[in-house]
Amino acid sequence: MKYISTRGQAPALNFEEVLLAGLASDGGLYVPEQLPSFSQDEIASWAGLPYHELAYKVIQPFVSDCISDADLKRMVDETYAGFKHQAVAPLVQLDANEWVLELFHGPTLAFKDFALQLLGRLMDHVLAKRGERLVIMGATSGDTGSAAIEGCRHSDHLDIFILHPYKRVSEVQRRQMTTVMADNVFNIALEGNFDDCQQMVKDSFADQGFLNGLKLGAVNSINWARIMAQIVYYFAAALAVGGPHRPVAFSVPTGNFGDIFAGYLAKQMGLPIAQLVVATNRNDILHRVISGNDMSRGELVHTLSPSMDIMVSSNFERLLFDVYDRDGAAVSDLMARFRNEAVQLDQTRWDKVRELFDSYAVDDETTCQVIRQVHDESGYLLDPHTAIGVKAARECNRDSSVPMITLATAHPVKFPDPVVKAGLESPQLPEPMADLFEREERYEVLSNDLSVVQQFMASHVHKA
Ligand SMILES: *Cc1c(COP(=O)(O)O)cnc(C)c1O
8 A cells, every 4th residue: 555645745655654743744733545445244254353453454455565474463453452441442331322432451541551551562663674773853842742752662673752742741740750670771951841842752763863864753643553543443443332233323532543544444434433523622723713714823831631732633634635636736735724723714625524524522620520520420539631521522512312432542540630620539540550659760850951862862772
C-alpha cells in the first residue's frame, strides 16, 4: 500500500517509510492512497475473535507489502498480551443502550498504549531489517510521554528522549516516565513550559545535524501507524454489541483528532457506524468548526482534562484532505491561510463535515458533575476525559435505539483532582503500579537552551 501526503507535494511512501518518517516533507500528513474495505459478511465472520486476532485482520492490509504475516501476527500477539484485562478493550454498560469502552488496561493506563505498544515493536522490527537506528524525540505534558517510553523501552534499535516541563507535570505522570530504568530511555526535565519543550522538538526535527547522521523519529499522532492501530477497537466494540448487522454510535473525547479519525476510517472501511460524536473540553476548536464553521485558534485553557488541552488539532488535516476530495493544493492553501488567520471551509465541504460528525464542548464544572452523576446512577467511576465523552454522547444522541459507546481514554486514577472535586474518593493505584511512589527515578534537569539539550542527546545516543 502506498501512502500520500495531504498537501500533495511529497513523494508517496510505503508503510515502512511512513512508519519512520512522521511528517511529510511538504508539511502534510501521510494517509493511505486507498483504504482497504471489508464486506459485511467478512466483518460478521470476525465476531468472537480475541482482540489480537481481530487486530491482525484489520491491520494486515495496511502493512502487507512490508511486513510478513507471521511477523505481524507475532508483534500484535505480544502487544496485546501485555494488557491487564483478558478482553483487552472491555465494554461496560452504563444504561440500556449506553456503553463505555475501557481503553485503559495497558501499561500506562491510557488508550495511547493501544498504538504505542505496537509502534515500538513495528519500528524496532523495520529498523533491524534495515540495519538502522532511530532516535525518538518527543515533548509531553503527561500521557504521551509515558506511553511512548513504555512502547520503546524494549527496542534494541531505538533511543528515546522525552522532554517534560520541569515541575509542571503531575507526580503520577512524571513517575510513570522517570521510573523506567532502560538504557535507551532518557527523560529530560526542561526548565521551561510545555510550549518550550515542543519548540525544542520542532527545532531539532528541522535541523538534525547535531545527531551526526542519525535520524529523528516521531511518536505523536502525526505518525500514521498510531491511527492505524486505533481503528481496531472500533471494530471490536461494534462486534461486541451486535455489529455489523446492527449500527452503532461512538462518542470520542478528542484533542488532536487522532482517536476519532480512526473511527471515521473504520466507517469508511465498511463498519456500520450511525454516528460519530466529537467531545471536547473548553479547548473547543473542533466543536467550533463542526458546529459553526469557525476554524480559528482560541486561547489555550488549562482544564481538568489536560490531555485534551490543545489549540490546533493536527489530525483534522487528514479529514480535510478527504472532504476536499483529496485535493492537496486546496488543503495546502487552507492550512497556509490558517497559520495567520481564522478560516472557514467552503460551504459544501463544511456540509460534509457536519454530515459525518456531531460535536459538543464540556466545561470543568460539568465534567465534575457528570463524574458524580454517573457514579450515583451506576457506581461507575469515570476519568474526566471519559466524562466529557459521556456528556457529549448524551447531548448529541440522535437515535436511542442505536448503542452509544463512549471511549474511556484513561483510568480515573491518573486524574484524581476532578474525582475529588466531584465529592468522591480518590481511586487507588491498580496492582501493577501500587509501588510507583517507592520506585527509583532517573531524569536530567536541563536549562531551556537548544544547544544544551542537543549536546545531551548527542552524547547519550547509541551509535549504529
Ligand atoms: C491523548 C488523549 C486524548 C486525546 O486523544 P487524541 O488522539 O488527541 O484525540 C484523550 N484522552 C486521554 C486520556 C488522552 O491521553
